[in-house]
Amino acid sequence: xxxxILRHCAATIIFTLGGFAAINGQSGxxxxxxxxxxxxxxxxxxxxxxxxxxxxxxxxxAGPGATSSSTFLPAGTAEAAAKTNRQFFQxxxxxxxxxxxxxxxxxxxxxxxxxKFVGITPLELKLAPGHHRALVHLxxxxxxxxxxxxxxxxxxxxxxTLKSLYQxxxxxxxxxxx
Numbered sequence: 001x002x003x004x005i006l007r008h009c010a011a012t013i014i015f016t017l018g019g020f021a022a023i024n025g026q027s028g029x030x031x032x033x034x035x036x037x038x039x040x041x042x043x044x045x046x047x048x049x050x051x052x053x054x055x056x057x058x059x060x061x062a063g064p065g066a067t068s069s070s071t072f073l074p075a076g077t078a079e080a081a082a083k084t085n086r087q088f089f090q091x092x093x094x095x096x097x098x099x100x101x102x103x104x105x106x107x108x109x110x111x112x113x114x115x116k117f118v119g120i121t122p123l124e125l126k127l128a129p130g131h132h133r134a135l136v137h138l139x140x141x142x143x144x145x146x147x148x149x150x151x152x153x154x155x156x157x158x159x160x161t162l163k164s165l166y167q168x169x170x171x172x173x174x175x176x177x178x
Contacts, residue, residue: 010174082119089113090126097126098150102134105161109138134158140165 090097102111104121111118112135118125121136129152137143141162150156 006174010172013172014170078117079119081117085113085116085118086125088116089118089128093126093128096129096152098129098152098154098156100125100127100132100150100156100158102136102158103160104136104138104144105159106138106141109136109141109160109162111136129154134160136160136162138162 100123102121102123102125104111107121109121111121111123113125113127114132127150129150131147131149133145133147135143135145142165144160144162146158146160148156148158
């Protein structure tokens with residue numbers, strides 16, 4: 001009888017903890033906040049500002065206070081914006097352009113360079129030498145921001161591994177160890 005009660009209590013605890021993790025993850029997705037666990041650390045609770053997806057020199061990318069009404073664009077619009085933004089960077093890269101290859105794990109993440117949407121990873125880009133900021137986003141994954149410097153005619157691989165917003169496992173020790 002007591003082992004049956006013990007199994008029932010353990011199952012209740014497992015389902016309760018799993019439910020809290022799912023609710024926390026869902027609220028983070030819906031409201032843009034993430035409660036970080038000890039394994040993720042404080043850096044996970046710092047959410048970078050959502051980048052603008054607009055075209056260069058358009059009202060949506062005019063200044064630091066300007067934002068796009070929606071970061072999710074129809075496929076044709078997003079692809080056109082990415083193509084235009086990649087051309088924007090290439091035109092300004094000059095004869096000393098640096099080559100950047102941006103890869104993410106998993107693939108198919110949305111990528112921004114210096115606040116401009118440049119497409120879906122993996123990507124090959126030509127950028128002007130200097131300081132740049134890459135941001136990648138994939139649904140149900142933590143956004144990842146990396147700043148980097150490019151030298152003249154440099155080839156730079158940038159490999160980013162995204163972490164899930166959801167807890168991957170729950171460890172329960174029964175009976176508790178003293």
